Amino acid sequence: MNETIETILKHRSIRKFQDRRLSDRQIRTIVECAQAASTSSFIQAYSIIGVKDPEKKQRLAAIVGKQDYVAHNGHFFVFCADLYRHTMIGERENRDVLESIESTEKFMVSIIDAALAAQNAAVAAESMGLGICYIGGLRNNLDKVQEILSTPERVIPLFGMAVGFPDQDPGTKPRLPFSHIYHEEGYKQDQHTYLQQIDEYDKQISAYYEERTGGKRRDTWSSQISGMLEKKSRMYMKEFIKKIKLNKR
């Protein structure tokens, strides 16, 4: 096993950081690694916003709620799907690009581009001994995030990433069984096997929580996730995305 694979496999989210900032050099390396990721047809449909200002971090933390590490970390990145620059070049090149930019396809492309860049950033940061935590909670209120970060139309602040020097050392969390995530030659839909795999995993996760919480918690993955999905959260998203003129056609 090489160093990179070791880094990747030992990933766990860090939710408590030392009171120490990343250096500008570290920030630059992380962003350059993000930029080195593949991008759909060379479109480069993402941007990254770095937040150092403590007051601004607090405002973002208020949107996320009860996650102290959004305000306290070594650096806070926001990864954005970005098709704004493409409207600009379309105008300048006098080409009608708007219908394309407003399509569901390009909406997907911009999300994929931003996520690929972000995961490179995550791995790069972790390889330097830093810890990271993705912050999807920004999507609790993208109108507010848009206002705080002055993002224009056709830019979606997709998620944050808190990065810093770890002040905790949690273990890794077991994932769904390999054979459930990975299918060969085609998607395996046999209900019996499919559900059996989830059963097995449910037992594993329940035991994992029980051990980690000294018996206080022993819910299964199925129960945790279906409970989360039952609450209809962020249902404003469709309208927000439409308002910033993406995913329209």
Next chain:
Amino acid sequence: MNETIETILKHRSIRKFQDRRLSDRQIRTIVECAQAASTSSFIQAYSIIGVKDPEKKQRLAAIVGKQDYVAHNGHFFVFCADLYRHTMIGERENRDVLESIESTEKFMVSIIDAALAAQNAAVAAESMGLGICYIGGLRNNLDKVQEILSTPERVIPLFGMAVGFPDQDPGTKPRLPFSHIYHEEGYKQDQHTYLQQIDEYDKQISAYYEERTGGKRRDTWSSQISGMLEKKSRMYMKEFIKKIKLNKR
């Protein structure tokens, strides 16, 4: 600079592979690395399909068109956004999860999850000396891909990834300027600077193509990308996604 960052920074897509298969061990390591990526609220909303069958690869290659490396590689992965298993657990736990699953928010979450997993796979493969190329061309016809790979409702075959032993050694491709992709404290919208950065980059890309093609090609990034966006490709996507019951509300 550590090994991981070196691996990430020297990424370039490989489009010609030796006639040599990945070992099952290599495939497993790549998938396990994919699984180690962060996942939104632990939802694990993705699946990976591996294709070895040459005939099946040919059928996928026909959808992509003129990309020989889709049929000829060491292994072909398809990364899928997957909310199918979540409908299953919802049913089993007797919880009403469908409205949530059909939301634009969860559509985004599943795409992000799949992309984070994929980029871990890419970096892991490259760290082993393998080459990779993302294949967005599968989205030319997802009805067909769905049929070939038997993916159920609520599963989107987002993109492929050809992986293998490189049989070429291309250079890296310059990205948009650091200061154009990376903003501090907020999105910088000053039009003059913004466009100037793109101008600079256009010159750089034009020179890059000129050198690489012995003068045959010297188009700018703006011209290349706006030309691509002018062609309204994959406009069926909105309907397809709706048909498989995602991004509906």
